[in-house]
Amino acid sequence: MLSKKVLELSGQHSVIRDIFEFGMERAKEVGAENVFDFSIGNPSVPAPKEVDDTAVKYIQDGDPVAVHGYTSNAGIYEVRDAVAKSLNRRFSTDYRADNIFMTIGAAAAIGICFKSLVDGPEDEIITFAPYFPEYQVYAQGAGCKLTVIPAETDSFQIDFERLEAAISEHTKAVLINSPNNPSGAVYSEETIKRLAKLLETKQKEIGHSIYIISDEPYREIVYDGIKLPHIPSYYNNTLVCYSFSKSLSIPGERIGYIIAPSQAEDFDDLLAVFIAAGRLLSYVSVPALYQKVVGDCVDLTSDLSVYQANKDLFYHALIEMGYECVEPGGAFYLFPKALEPDANAFCERAKKYDLLMVPGDSFGCPGYVRISYCVPTERIEKALPLFQQLIDEYKER
């Protein structure tokens, strides 16, 4: 006598989990060093030493009750203030603690933003393929519709014609994710300016605000000197969802935040609404110790240089072999075209070489595959000849 809706979701086939389990089984047969699991998007570098030192300092020198005590719903004031000041240094903004709402990772940040903006099943959030599949689940949780604009596969920027046609009176927000999982694309300043202009126009036409929800867990992982536009500097009604999972390599500790800029239309209500939305999701507060730790380490990142090295090596090698792929500007994914129309069949064939990749179908973008390169560089070096054999097999067909 369980919830029918939740039971249905629980029964849905998870492609990524299947690949992971296949990899585990296969590792038992041929040895873990011979299975090339490029399916998982976990940071492969440790947290900066300062993160661990700061945690130990709080444990050993902090007030023994307060260090593990409840923190306020919106987060610790000093941590929010530290985040605001760090953002100001980076993006020439003028945030205060009041603009920052701490969350249990970016997932909670997105869940809270969705819940804060929608009222019922007719309400709609628009996003763009390829997209992180859990967005569908968060939308279901908030009780609204997620409308997906098909991918613009030439550059993985935005198909503005289709976006304009999709916006309606039911549109509450447009969800973007740049650097993107799975494509690695970074939206250019031109894309952001055009998006801002379109939404300004549509807001006036429709008569209510349309928010940009900017999911930015990969903000610190950008390549080749690319400068990431800070969205609230281009569009007032922006909610930024951030996580320290990737930048500080602490995904398990679940620390993130929402930026709510003062110039957002509903700013006076936003913090209170975030708190209420969090309570509806049964959140209480953000983990205490690592919340304090990120407050002290907010300007640091892990040594992320391995991702640039991996991207350079992997991308250029695949292109040279003849794979088609848009060069990623950030994140730690390649998103090449599969060598046959059905990416699932392609991934099955790749498995014969013990190359594990995720079909783009999972991300709303059939015909492509996601390759996560957050792995030691040697793994990529060892896998490259297998990618060559794979494409050779297709050439011989």
Add this chain to the structure above:
Amino acid sequence: MLSKKVLELSGQHSVIRDIFEFGMERAKEVGAENVFDFSIGNPSVPAPKEVDDTAVKYIQDGDPVAVHGYTSNAGIYEVRDAVAKSLNRRFSTDYRADNIFMTIGAAAAIGICFKSLVDGPEDEIITFAPYFPEYQVYAQGAGCKLTVIPAETDSFQIDFERLEAAISEHTKAVLINSPNNPSGAVYSEETIKRLAKLLETKQKEIGHSIYIISDEPYREIVYDGIKLPHIPSYYNNTLVCYSFSKSLSIPGERIGYIIAPSQAEDFDDLLAVFIAAGRLLSYVSVPALYQKVVGDCVDLTSDLSVYQANKDLFYHALIEMGYECVEPGGAFYLFPKALEPDANAFCERAKKYDLLMVPGDSFGCPGYVRISYCVPTERIEKALPLFQQLIDEYKER
């Protein structure tokens, strides 16, 4: 253009927050040592030394990437196994890791249980006054109805006549909280047996399962040798929601779990449904480091003896002065009758003595007040003459 429902919740007046803020303001005027804030239910004793030592050990000696890495949705297998074995030692059960689902505190455990059992607004969960007010918010979040059975104020056990009358085909679960916040009552074995028997009968009558959701954050805080019945040993369809917040004094770290006994009717689906419910609530995984820490410290508790000492001192002193109060069996609250019918007016009068208490109205039990005694014993000693003055004022009226 925010969610109307969430905006409405965000505007709801929080009595406990008002008291807290009054206390802060008043402390500025007369000094913190002269304000007796008995409104807050935070542990007042530190975590056991082993908790901190274990955390430092993992940080310094653990695999530097894995220690802060994502953990699986259901929690770390070894931690779940350690919890199961600890419960087996305590309650002569035969739990395995599969019976344990780690959660981000008891709040998340309750949110996940609600979401897992209900499908729509006609579905109903029954609880008993006095009750933790956030239960209403979690029910709203799950999209179901919370039906409250009025308090049985003679002993704060269960009013079975009213419960029986309230159960209908829409009843999905009965939510209990023993030791209770705010009354401190512990349900006797007789109460649990009677509840189990009634629900067995009603399940057959109605033709579907009715779960007991047992919210047990105060399980380790019981007094005078009282033995707490382990609910799944009396009733198969029980889901236990536990938190380490009070037992290990780490409320800010947000670690708890659900017990799903193998004999529960829907056991084969339960773990998968909990995972799906958690995803709908935008959870990803339980904080990694402290999840590992509780796994290693699962048999420990903080030194909880101060709560027994405080209960003895405070309860007997109030009774001697002439207050009416049921002696608590656990938790760290007294729930005496207000000295006038309107508990809000009584609390206002108490404020003149800088005694801060929470009116029972917040807990669905008007005419009573909650006194949290998770404070240093000296604070209580210093406050007792003021309680005397307060009752004297009423006697003189």
